Amino acid sequence: MGPANLALPADGSRFIADYLIETPLDPAQVAEVMAGEQSCGTFVRVEGETDQLRERARAVVTGIDVLESVDEPSLPNAWQQRQKIAGPYHRARVRIAFPVENVGPNLPTLAATVAGNLFDLGEVTGLRLLDVALPAAYRRQFDMPKHGIAGTRRLTGVGDAPLLGTIIKPNVGLSADETAALVGRLCEAGVDFIKDDEVCANPGHAPLEQRVRAVMRRVRDYQDKSGCRVMVAFNITDELDAMRRHAELVEREGGSCVMVGMNWCGFSAVQSLRRSTPLALHGHRNGFGMMSREPLLGMSFAAYQSMWRLAGVDHLHVHGLNGKFSEFNDEVIESARACLAPMAGDDAVMPVFSNGQWAGTVRPTFDAIGSSDVIFLSGGGILAHPDGAAAGVASLRQAWAAARAGIALDEYAKDAPELRRAIAFYGAKLK
Template identity: 50%
Template sequence: MTARRITATYRIETAYPIREAVETMAGEQSTGTFVRLPGETDEMRELYGAHIESVTELGEVAEASLPGAGVPKGLPGKPVWRRAEVVLSWPLANFGASLPNLVATVAGNLFELRPFSGLRLLDISLPEEFAAKYPGPKFGAEGTRRLSGVEGRPLIGTIVKPSVGLGPEQTAELVRVLCEAGIDFIKDDELQADGPHCPFEARARAVMRVIGDHAERTGKKAMYAFNITGDLDEMRRNHDLVVELGGTCVMASLNSVGLTGMIELGRFSQLPIHAHRNGWGYLSREPSLGWSYVAWQKIWRLAGADHMHVNGLRNKFCESDESVIASAKACLTPMFDSKPCTAMPVFSSGQTVRQAPATYAALGSTDLIHAAGGGIMAHPDGPAAGFAALRESWEAALAGVPLEDYARDHPALAKALGAYAA
């Protein structure tokens, strides 16, 4: 295997002989089809076919994990479903350093092949040509810290709630309260973009007026991630407006704008891109199918995402803490020798002061955004105390002091611990 090959790691499940099933994968996603073709020579398969780099058997299961799976013809008795971890590779010459065509190759028709009752993409590895072609994150943690003025701890943020229903001036009033609280980061909810009830331009102007006024008085400028999700012309127009108004962040929903939309946004953006993963569950929730986050986040980082949502510990969704931390560590792991291409993980979903110590202990880094909605807004003494409490929970975590001990001298944290269940 050479550096000019793309590799992909899968976990498969099949009732077919494993080697036969893997050869089907390799052929389907390179030179072959369901029958041998006259033009598919041995030389062509060697040069352009997908190579099977390794196959590691993982054991048997009693039943097929997914519907519609086939079994070998003439199989005597009940089928046996076997699992394996498989590594395939492709020559860069097949499609070049192209992210859209990479996805078509490593995650195309494979998921529909009848021989498989399970197929999940676990990881991908790309040659340096991809780093040369795609910008990757322009800001990442370093640029985000420079724009927000936050060093030595996570950015502490929140989400505009109610998600929809607030008009431009109501949103700006909420932002005023949060700025006065000292908040580092605020984001639009992914459901709020450019609707007639809260038009983007009116919201952006109202919000940036408040943020600008507060920055002039105090020197602290909150980073606001404006949701510019839309078609390309809309995203460019709204991005340019945020730049004109002095904003420091834009947000896009990855599964909505698509890979090409994100690539184009990454090319023209002059601001950090806050990448929201809403819809991630339909790619991942069935453990026998789809993508692992480790593989998925790589394409978006390379396209230009500076911040990547990873869920949060003890979240309101179905994801385990172990999976959340693995996702966050993946975002902070360099992809290439020539440039790190790392993104800042965003912890959110049901977050309160109680998750900070475990998050820091498991991640071992402060290069993250910790976003809490109710965990800040529902503090008994209001949002200012909610922000102070979450910041104090991180102070305790970084100092290695139990939250209950730190709370003795920090009333905001003490009230938060009483308000949010363990």
């Protein structure tokens, strides 16, 4: 479902949330219930809810687009059963404007306002948050990315090309020294970026402190020899105090980036981490599927990323085209475009493409977003290349060069042996 026109009031007094709802009731009536529930109202007018207060604090419905109707509800609903309410079930797109003063620069409360109890309303058999639009001045009251796209490029020394990287594999099981040895080989292979897997944070077989020290020795040695600054995103996902300690360790060891599993740490922890570290924050969205895969429940990535950007992350995962996960390509493309779209000035974040990516997915990625401002992660596409990891990295660089020059992949591969081998190897496996 494409973006709606979320026209903000000129005075910056309200922010807008865009929803898809399903209900057996009149969608206009339900929209008013939503607006009241998430501002100053409840199911009946209460003492103290004066006209003046409502004028100042009540959310208002700014748009309703009635869509199709269906015979069966998307989700069960005990309230409707008790009321003996049946279908048909009407779907509609609803836009609601909330007063900025109701929330202030409070990210958890902003999330509770645009989402929160709305998902539990008895009037709906489906509700999905599609997008959130904030006035620029209000957005700037929250945390901005400390590095974003330009800063990430400065930290790595990569100019206008995509950052090509990979993930530590095996996911878990390697000791600290084994991990460091792999990182050393990957640096020699020519990657710009290396990250931990989301399930490897501080395991007993490779404690994070040992791993950071061992890995950064290899990274520093490679930088001294080559002048190249490889960015490593260490997974420091944990409780807040531990994450702060881990980030300080990475900083002391000369690192430039840490990774956080955002959904499991929460807005407040990531905000606090952002304010306590100068490192780039690599936002991993694992778990987002439980919020997004049901079309009439949860939220779209457009809404999700707009809130996480307020926590100050610099990179956000968007999955990848033709990858191994469930998302359709158009969803991945919309996610990447959302990350690259400014909310208030220069606050875009770098989309991170990963899962099942190789040289053959480069061209559709570049054609879809028209930008090289990406982190392009390839695990098997680098580490499984038949001629080794260096050839895997070379094949990706060649694929990006072909895409940016508008040259067909097969044509470019005639003079690029690493790319030619990648097409033969991975292409055959995908058939």
